[in-house]
Amino acid sequence: MVRFExxxxxxxxxxxxxxxxxxxxxxxxxxxxGPSGSxxxxxxxxxxxxxxxxxxxxxxxxxxxxxxxxGKGLVPADEKHLRKVRKRIGMVFQQFNLFPNMDVxxxxxxxxxxxxxxxxxxxxxxxxxxxxMVGLADRAREHxxxxxxxxxxxxxxxxxxxxxxxxxxxxxxxxxLDPELVAGVLALLRKIASTTDITFLCVTxxxxxxxxxxxxxxxxxxxRVVEEGTPDVLxxxxxxxxxxxxxxxxLDRR
Amino acid sequence: xxxxxxxxxxxxxxxxxxxxxxxxxxxxxxxxxAYALGLLFAVLLRARIPVAHQLLRGFxxxxxxxxxxxxxxxxxxxxxxxxxIKLDAETTGVLALGVHYACYTADVYRAGIDAVPxxxxxxxxxxxxxxxxxxxGVVLPQAVPRVVPALGNYTISMFKEVPLLLAIGVLDVxxxxxxxxxxxxxxxxxxxxxxxxxxxxxxxxxxxxxxxERRVAHP
Numbered sequence: 161m162v163r164f165e166x167x168x169x170x171x172x173x174x175x176x177x178x179x180x181x182x183x184x185x186x187x188x189x190x191x192x193x194g195p196s197g198s199x200x201x202x203x204x205x206x207x208x209x210x211x212x213x214x215x216x217x218x219x220x221x222x223x224x225x226x227x228x229x230x231g232k233g234l235v236p237a238d239e240k241h242l243r244k245v246r247k248r249i250g251m252v253f254q255q256f257n258l259f260p261n262m263d264v265x266x267x268x269x270x271x272x273x274x275x276x277x278x279x280x281x282x283x284x285x286x287x288x289x290x291x292x293m294v295g296l297a298d299r300a301r302e303h304x305x306x307x308x309x310x311x312x313x314x315x316x317x318x319x320x321x322x323x324x325x326x327x328x329x330x331x332x333x334x335x336x337l338d339p340e341l342v343a344g345v346l347a348l349l350r351k352i353a354s355t356t357d358i359t360f361l362c363v364t365x366x367x368x369x370x371x372x373x374x375x376x377x378x379x380x381x382x383x384r385v386v387e388e389g390t391p392d393v394l395x396x397x398x399x400x401x402x403x404x405x406x407x408x409x410x411l412d413r414r
Numbered sequence: 415x416x417x418x419x420x421x422x423x424x425x426x427x428x429x430x431x432x433x434x435x436x437x438x439x440x441x442x443x444x445x446x447x448a449y450a451l452g453l454l455f456a457v458l459l460r461a462r463i464p465v466a467h468q469l470l471r472g473f474x475x476x477x478x479x480x481x482x483x484x485x486x487x488x489x490x491x492x493x494x495x496x497x498x499i500k501l502d503a504e505t506t507g508v509l510a511l512g513v514h515y516a517c518y519t520a521d522v523y524r525a526g527i528d529a530v531p532x533x534x535x536x537x538x539x540x541x542x543x544x545x546x547x548x549x550x551g552v553v554l555p556q557a558v559p560r561v562v563p564a565l566g567n568y569t570i571s572m573f574k575e576v577p578l579l580l581a582i583g584v585l586d587v588x589x590x591x592x593x594x595x596x597x598x599x600x601x602x603x604x605x606x607x608x609x610x611x612x613x614x615x616x617x618x619x620x621x622x623x624x625x626x627e628r629r630v631a632h633p
Binding site for chain 2: 208249255258259261275
């Protein structure tokens, strides 16, 4: 579903992704772990087209994302191409980023109506079903600023799902939440991961969650994949010293 | 100099009031133009279209670097010769003040747009919202309410600058006062009345703007 081929991303002199190549299968739940600055979030941002690759190729669902075909070859994607391909991808952010000028329902229906061309009635029915699933149907007419962080993040998840994405990117979605609100959001994600065939790429520091839901965990350091494997193997018997040190540090902290 | 004449002071009021209607009309339409055009400028500048961006920046700098009275003269005397389009004095005033102030409100809007967090743009991108919806649905509804007080300040400023249109014969507050003074061979009472009329409107308006500012700062 997702393929990175020799992807390099530089910010100035800082090389954040160093010739990254990996694939993610349809329906797979992949968690990216590693110290901050190791390039995990950049991978999500590249996939969401919030950043452009410096070189290399990204494909989603067999279609080039970072590039577009022209003649026989590929050229860097223009805005029009990006607009088309990014519809298959959704993202949930650390800071929720709900639109404060719209009520909860409108946050969820805005894109289906204006991007997918759904009728407002259909979009609202779908949105209410999603809000029901995230446990916030009764808050549909409230403004996001009146909700707790955990509730806002659940609305953000519903908003992303309303676009029926093939790929959902989770960028430290519980990092900004008060500790007592984390469990509810993780439980929701667990439910979604097990009941849909969405492909997930998840950046998190919640190792317990990662271990439980991931099909595969990739350990990053300094823009490279240090090692990857099933959570059982990676968390219990990491092969790499860097992974051991990282896991030791994060698990110690709590 | 003769003593202050109250009858001339009060007698000037109907004239000044008639001028006030013209002043308010020019301020209203001039402000609307400045609000709309400034918003358009701000959005165009943000879009960073090559060439158009530089041209617009240059235009804004040129307008801001020259006195509005010079622009009034250009519109009123030069434009008819150059293009054959002749506008009446009031329309010229609306256009000159509106365009002049648009070059300032553009910056006001820009600040408001810059204050919308990057996360809002990113969320809009992540939802694939089309450009028009990003602006109309997400960015402007957040940016514009914040800048309303600043826009109000420019309207007050503009209101006080209408008298310079006297130079092209607009019968505003000051021109009416002058006319009344000329008829009575004394201008001091009428000019005082004109000044008080400006004060009576500008001062409460700026208090209102300050209140709005506080409301926007602490919603």
